[in-house]
Structures are given as C-alpha cells and as structure tokens.
Amino acid sequence: MNDDAPSTPHQGTLRTADSLIQAGLVPPDQREALLRVARDYATAIPPAFSNLIEHPDDPIARQVIPDPRESTQQPHEDVDPIGDDALSPVPGVVHRYEDRALLKPLLICPLYCRFCFRREHVGPGGGLLSDEALEAAFQWFEAHPKIREVILTGGDPLMLSPRRMEKIISRLSAIPHIETIRLHTRVPVAAPERLTPALLDALESDCSVWVVLHANHARELGHDARLAVRSLLSRAIPVLSQSVLLRGVNDTAEALEDLFRAFIKARVKPYYLHHLDPAPGTAHFHVPVEEGRALLAHLRGRVTGLAWPTYVVDIPGGKGKVPLGPDYLLPQSEDKNPQRQVKAPNGTVHAFT
Numbered sequence: 262m263n264d265d266a267p268s269t270p271h272q273g274t275l276r277t278a279d280s281l282i283q284a285g286l287v288p289p290d291q292r293e294a295l296l297r298v299a300r301d302y303a304t305a306i307p308p309a310f311s312n313l314i315e316h317p318d319d320p321i322a323r324q325v326i327p328d329p330r331e332s333t334q335q336p337h338e339d340v341d342p343i344g345d346d347a348l349s350p351v352p353g354v355v356h357r358y359e360d361r362a363l364l365k366p367l368l369i370c371p372l373y374c375r376f377c378f379r380r381e382h383v384g385p386g387g388g389l390l391s392d393e394a395l396e397a398a399f400q401w402f403e404a405h406p407k408i409r410e411v412i413l414t415g416g417d418p419l420m421l422s423p424r425r426m427e428k429i430i431s432r433l434s435a436i437p438h439i440e441t442i443r444l445h446t447r448v449p450v451a452a453p454e455r456l457t458p459a460l461l462d463a464l465e466s467d468c469s470v471w472v473v474l475h476a477n478h479a480r481e482l483g484h485d486a487r488l489a490v491r492s493l494l495s496r497a498i499p500v501l502s503q504s505v506l507l508r509g510v511n512d513t514a515e516a517l518e519d520l521f522r523a524f525i526k527a528r529v530k531p532y533y534l535h536h537l538d539p540a541p542g543t544a545h546f547h548v549p550v551e552e553g554r555a556l557l558a559h560l561r562g563r564v565t566g567l568a569w570p571t572y573v574v575d576i577p578g579g580k581g582k583v584p585l586g587p588d589y590l591l592p593q594s595e596d597k598n599p600q601r602q603v604k605a606p607n608g609t610v611h612a613f614t
C-alpha cells in the first residue's frame with residue numbers, strides 16, 4: 262500500500278464476530294471462540310484502521326482482531342495492572358504523582374486494542390462522566406494546588422463531542438495552578454476524520470496543550486494520520502508518541518526503526534515505548550524485558566536521537582513508571598576510582614571522568 266495516498270474508507274466500523282467473518286478477517290470456525298471473547302472485551306475496527314490491514318495476521322490486524330487466546334488468563338495477569346482503581350479519589354480522576362493527575366471523561370475508544378491495560382473498563386458502553394461527576398472532578402483539581410498537569414485519557418478523549426471537549430478544556434484552563442493539559446489518543450491513526458475544525462477549536466486554551474499519540478506500527482502513520490497530526494501542530498499543539506512493545510507487531514529492530522522513523526516523518530517526537538502491562542488475556546503479546554533492551558541497544562547509534570523513545574515499565578500496583586534501559590554506564594570499580602567506564606553503541610568499552 263502506498264502510504265502517501267489518502268485512504269478511502271470503504272466500510273463501517275467492524276464490531277462483531279460476524280462482521281469480521283464477513284470481511285474475511287477471521288475464519289468462520291472461530292465464531293464461537295470469538296463470541297466468548299466478546300463477552301469480556303469490546304471490539305471496534307474503524308475504516309481508517311481496517312483499510313490498513315493487508316492480511317488477517319499482519320501487525321495491524323493483530324492489534325485489533327480478537328483472538329481466542331484472550332480467554333486464557335495467566336496467574337500474574339491483573340484486571341487493573343497499573344493500580345488505577347486504588348488511586349482514584351473521585352470518579353474519573355487518578356492521582357499517582359504529586360504534580361499531575363489523570364482525568365478520564367469517557368471510556369470509549371475509536372478502536373479496542375487487544376493488549377489494552379484498561380480492557381476491563383473500556384468499551385462502547387461509554388463510561389461518560391455525568392455533568393455532576395465531571396463537576397466533582399473539576400472541584401477536586403481546584404482543591405489540589407500542587408497539580409500542574411491534567412492528563413485526559415480514558416478511553417480516548419478525542420472521541421468527545423466538540424461541545425463537551427470545549428467545556429472540559431475551558432473549565433480546566435480556568436484553574437490557576439493548571440499549566441498543562443495533555444491528551445492521550447489513538448484518533449489521528451484510527452479515526453483521523455474526527456479532527457474537525459470544531460474539535461480543534463475546542464482544544465484552544467491558555468494552558469500548554471500537548472497530544473500523545475499511541476501507534477505501534479509504521480503503517481499506522483500514513484497520509485491521513487500525518488494530516489491529522491499537522492492539524493494539531495497547526496494549532497500549536499506539540500505531538501509526542503507512545504507505543505507498546507508487542508510480540509508479532511513491532512518486536513524486531515527493523516519494525517521499531519521503521520516506527521520511530523515514521524513518527525519523525527509525521528513530526529511526532531517518540532516519547533515512550535512501553536513494556537506490556539499484564540492485563541488479562543494478553544500474554545501472547547509479551548516480549549521479555551531483556552529482548553526489549555537488546556532491540557533498543559541495536560538501534561542506538563543507527564537511528565537519530567530525535568527518534569529515540571524511553572523504554573519504560575509501569576510498576577504494577579500504581580508505583581509509577583521507570584526506564585528499563587538499555588544502560589551504558591558500567592558499575593564503578595571497588596577501589597572507587599573516579600574514572601568510570603561506558604559501553605559505546607558498538608559494544609567497545611571506554612573510560613571517562
């Protein structure tokens with residue numbers, strides 16, 4: 262597929278086992294198994310994303326087509342792997358760090374990632390915060406002056422109507438200690454047509470507004486997605502990326518290099534590469550941490566530093582995010598010699614003071 266050509270959506274959003282079978286994306290004999298998966302987890306594959314699928318088992322398809330393996334939960338998997346629930350002072354708010362907190366105004370997404378760490382909560386049922394719950398969340402932010410940054414997530418905040426988005430952005434912007442509003446989204450790659458002038462107008466704020474775009478494969482960043490990113494940049498909204506390291510999607514040095522380069526081509530700064538959170542039924546996506554570190558070490562020096570994300574894990578239980586390396590500083594010698602040693606990208610060892 263030519264990624265410079267605008268895509269022409271040819272169908273509606275795929276949401277059911279039968280629609281997936283009809284589209285030729287799953288074999289009919291998987292119908293019963295997929296109905297079992299559907300009892301627990303939502304499915305949605307919007308046209309902008311289904312049009313990227315070249316084969317039912319390709320890196321785009323694997324992210325969004327339900328898999329019978331999702332019905333198998335491993336002992337270490339957790340319905341709330343990063344501990345959101347325990348850190349929620351009022352509905353819709355998650356407070357983990359001193360200077361920032363999440364606001365989840367809805368739990369709808371343009372697509373449902375099969376590896377999502379909030380998969381027990383997100384779905385077309387909505388989870389839209391009522392006006393009263395939203396007001397309680399605003400009051401919580403007003404009462405916490407150490408909070409400088411609000412992270413709108415969910416669900417996907419760019420699934421909100423322009424009217425509701427405008428209300429949220431303007432209300433948060435009026436709180437004196439809020440300096441930054443960040444939105445986590447998959448809309449530019451999954452439903453770029455949602456970024457209408459009205460929705461972009463709704464993002465206008467005196468606060469510094471940032472978007473963090475979630476994409477996991479270079480093919481997601483085609484013509485329409487890049488235009489969507491440019492529409493955000495044209496409103497002075499910087500765009501960063503986050504990706505998840507996923508078996509069968511981006512678990513090779515070539516796939517990661519292509520992804521990070523595609524972000525840069527789209528004017529998106531790679532920010533985080535996440536180690537997979539242990540959500541139920543996602544073990545088939547797991548890439549061991551040593552493999553992740555080796556993949557990134559392979560790219561060090563090959564890929565421009567602009568394209569370099571931080572590889573991180575969210576410590577289970579809500580203890581925060583930490584970098585996983587790779588590291589280049591070697592341990593200090595026992596004699597405490599002030600001269601230290603570092604490993605160069607080619608593996609050679611060098612001293613410095």
Ligand code: SF4
Pocket residue numbers: 369370371372373374376377378379380383415416417446447475
């Ligand atoms: S868009 Fe985000 S919140 Fe929604 S299913 Fe994907 S990972 Fe989960």
